[in-house]
Amino acid sequence: MKNYKLLTPGPLTTTETVKAVMMFDHCTWDEDYKGITQEIRRKLLELAQVEETEYTAVLMQGSGTFGVESVLSSVVPAQGKVLLLSNGAYGERAAKICQYHKIPCIHISQAYNKTPDAAEARRALEEHPEITHVMMIHSETTSGILNDIQSIGDLAYAHGKTFIVDAMSSFGAVDIPVKDWHIDFLVSSANKCIQGVPGFSFILANRKLLMESQGCARSLSLDLYDQWQGMEKDGKWRYTSPTHTVLAFRQALKELEQEGGVAARHERYQKNMDALVENFEALGFKLYVDRPWQGPIIATFLYPQGKHFDFKDMYAYIKERGYAIYPGKLTDADTFRIGVIGEIYQEDIQRLTEIMKSYMDTVKER
Numbered sequence: 383m384k385n386y387k388l389l390t391p392g393p394l395t396t397t398e399t400v401k402a403v404m405m406f407d408h409c410t411w412d413e414d415y416k417g418i419t420q421e422i423r424r425k426l427l428e429l430a431q432v433e434e435t436e437y438t439a440v441l442m443q444g445s446g447t448f449g450v451e452s453v454l455s456s457v458v459p460a461q462g463k464v465l466l467l468s469n470g471a472y473g474e475r476a477a478k479i480c481q482y483h484k485i486p487c488i489h490i491s492q493a494y495n496k497t498p499d500a501a502e503a504r505r506a507l508e509e510h511p512e513i514t515h516v517m518m519i520h521s522e523t524t525s526g527i528l529n530d531i532q533s534i535g536d537l538a539y540a541h542g543k544t545f546i547v548d549a550m551s552s553f554g555a556v557d558i559p560v561k562d563w564h565i566d567f568l569v570s571s572a573n574k575c576i577q578g579v580p581g582f583s584f585i586l587a588n589r590k591l592l593m594e595s596q597g598c599a600r601s602l603s604l605d606l607y608d609q610w611q612g613m614e615k616d617g618k619w620r621y622t623s624p625t626h627t628v629l630a631f632r633q634a635l636k637e638l639e640q641e642g643g644v645a646a647r648h649e650r651y652q653k654n655m656d657a658l659v660e661n662f663e664a665l666g667f668k669l670y671v672d673r674p675w676q677g678p679i680i681a682t683f684l685y686p687q688g689k690h691f692d693f694k695d696m697y698a699y700i701k702e703r704g705y706a707i708y709p710g711k712l713t714d715a716d717t718f719r720i721g722v723i724g725e726i727y728q729e730d731i732q733r734l735t736e737i738m739k740s741y742m743d744t745v746k747e748r
């Protein structure tokens with residue numbers, strides 16, 4: 383098979399060195415392995431700029447959605463109610479999780495190119511004092527918008543509510559001072575901006591609130607408190623852990639450090655994004671999200687008017703030349719997405735631009 387780079391929002395293109403450490407079948411119960419889990423948990427807290435006395439990190443088998451479902455189904459008590467602020471498919475997925483677990487949820491959904499409105503959230507909190515938890519998405523991968531979680535965090539804190547954030551596609555590449563922004567539960571996964579491979583999600587949790595959630599879980603395998611109890615003791619995962627993924631993740635964390643940490647990674651992604659937007663706008667594509675709200679992770683582009691575009695055809699053309707792009711996820715407009723995260727550099731963006739330019743010459747006028 384011809385190799386290609388991923389311009390998708392995860393799984394993404396990883397380094398050779400991250401892939402290489404997976405050539406080892408690690409035993410799960412020995413001290414070395416448990417030590418690796420503990421090292422990862424400590425490093426995640428450092429990235430979140432929080433103290434071990436106040437926060438704790440829990441690793442959870444499965445993809446990112448498993449982590450979101452673990453938090454919602456484990457920490458909202460039977461008499462709790464969630465205020466969900468959404469502006470994309472991942473917010474809607476959180477609503478679906480609430481439905482499956484019969485968790486009462488007030489769902490305010492916003493246009494996909496607008497960040498959730500703090501004034502509207504405030505009204506909901508005032509009208510519904512029974513709300514216990516507020517949840518939102520940071521980087522909505524559906525569109526690429528970077529939502530303002532800070533103002534909603536302040537609001538949740540002022541009203542004494544627990545704040546849950548899906549920071550799946552931003553954590554590791556966007557600075558998130560978790561405590562300062564009043565985030566009580568943050569969810570992300572191994573295969574996004576930390577540049578590991580798929581296999582587990584992780585949760586940064588307010589220790590006190592996690593402790594209070596004991597006995598509240600609606601699922602055995604996703605019981606966050608129980609998973610934490612096991613891990614906290616000596617680094618042991620409750621059930622079979624994705625050993626190769628864990629080794630890759632430790633290496634990915636080292637490489638994030640070597641790159642210069644979150645600030646340096648952010649700068650690389652941001653430069654990729656700036657070049658992508660500039661180049662693609664010059665080719666006639668229009669960005670779906672207004673520039674000030676556009677995040678540094680993934681961009682949604684509208685097809686130029688008057689051209690006959692076929693995503694499958696474009697995808698095949700680009701893939702043949704070394705890159706895999708991503709279909710759009712909007713229901714009301716024809717779009718495609720380009721992710722700039724992973725082992726992606728300026729030269730990749732320039733190369734992609736040339737491929738796109740030559741593809742455009744093959745596209746018929748409508």
Ligand SMILES: *Cc1c(COP(=O)(O)O)cnc(C)c1O
Pocket residue numbers: 391392445446447448472519521522523548550551571
């Ligand atoms: C990737 C992602 C998820 C999790 O999706 P999985 O396919 O389960 O890994 C959740 N929220 C956002 C915003 C994401 O980008």
